Amino acid sequence: MSKRTHEQQLAARKAQRQAERQAERARQRRNMAVTVTAVVAVVAVLVGVFVFFGPKGEDTPVAGSDTPSVPPSDAPAGPDNKPKTIPTALAAAPKRATPLPAEVNCTYKKGAEPASKKVNPPADGKIKASGTSKVSLNTSVGDLQVTLDSALAPCTVKNFLSLVGQKYFDNTTCHRLTVGEGLQVLQCGDPSGSGSGGPGYSFADEVYPTLKYGRGILAMANSGPNTNGSQFFIVYGDASGLGPQYTAFGTLDEASLKLVDKVAQAGVTPQNGPTDGAPVTPVKITTATAAA
Template sequence: MSKKTHQQQLAARKAQRQAERDAERRRQRRMLAVTLTAIAAVVVVIVGLFVVLGNNGDDTPAASDTPSPSQSAAAPGPENKPKTIPTALAAAPKRTTPLASEVDCTYKKGEAASKPVNPPSNGKVKASGTSKVTLGTSIGDLHLTLDSALAPCTVKSFLSLVGQKYFDNTSCHRLTVGAGLQVLQCGDPTKDPAAQGSGGPGYSFNDEVYPQLKYGRGILAMANSGPNTNGSQFFIVYGDASALNPAYTAFGTVDADGLKAIDKVANAGVIPGPQGGPTDGRPYIPVEIKTATAAA
């Protein structure tokens, strides 16, 4: 075999090996492309399933004892929740010196009412007896016992508002969860969340307090903006209220089951307001008063 022929054969074999290597690389690239396509398809299927299941979960919340929180609100952190809630019921408040059998009540007209309502009539009211009121709410029924021996003018006003459906379809706009002040505040029919806390029935009446008055779990009392400014807003003490001075008219109590429902709301935390700090704001789980009814 001539030298030239040998070189030609070597060149041919080299070219063949190069062609085989090129073909193998092309085959591997094709296989890699197929694999990546398959992986991408699996990812698309998984993401699709996640989206579908996720949307179904959001649109159809699971049944629970309490309503779902606002989807637009960030979940409260530990600083927005109570560290502890006392579970022992406070003793129902009693006046150390009983009132006279009848007292004079005066309801003074003030700013425009947040919801149309007539003020109670002025005059004598019996300072004895109890009345039952049920608040049908989004977290269950809250059963109230109003005590006219404690605050007859307050009880008369509250029953008048209940009878006129003033509290129907309103929300409890404020929750406090800090040490020394654990209350749920309701009674303002204002619909704008930014303005809630300033509304009232268009009239006011005097405080019915006494120096020995103390607050604790289960006490029902009037909110106010200063002395003798009672209107429609009230609060339920569900836990610690050691920070409160006897400046808020206590006029009844709330049942134990109702307080347990409020505990769930409190433990879910608050959405802090602009001025109240991390432990004071709207409840993360909304509390809506659907109806308020007095026992016949």
């Protein structure tokens, strides 16, 4: 073999090794690109899931009479639009640690917004802070039997009975249902059905620091301190996410709560998140009547 031929072979082998190294580097770059792309895709999915579902445990508190409903989402309802579980044990009836005086003074102030349905406010003045009253909410899903407790909230009970007597609740819908952990309530009392309607007047809260909510409690919705009007909510399950700023003024019996359970189990049409919106099963209060 001539010297020239040998040099040519060496050069050819060198060129081949360089080509192989370049091919290997190119293959490694391709693999790295695929790996990065996959990581980015996974991160994007995780971020998307977090943004869509949001952090857990941040259920919306009970909306008040001045809080408008959010327009319904176009997204299909997922499994979160139904309660995962509903507690079956009735909560103990609320009781004040320190009883109210024998009589309290009630004042009902005209509001800035007109009434959703024509109604007169109760008369101002003193009322007894004792005794119970029975009210039947006759609804499209069955009769809900309510016991009002004047030892808890005499001015609230007086207002509720006044609205019942004036047929304010007749032919109105329960516009809001929540099914998430920490907030399981059915909200009613707005003739407009929008979540922002009220009687055109307001009155003071009747709350106390140790007030807790649980299955069977009836309480007033509000849009801030001392803004009670006509909207109320029924706690059918877990309400551990609520602080003591909503006036509790009565209870419902077990048979009534089972009717509400069926409504909850049918789910919500998401409006204020996947667990909060109008009930899929409509609840219409046809008449509300107080026992003689």
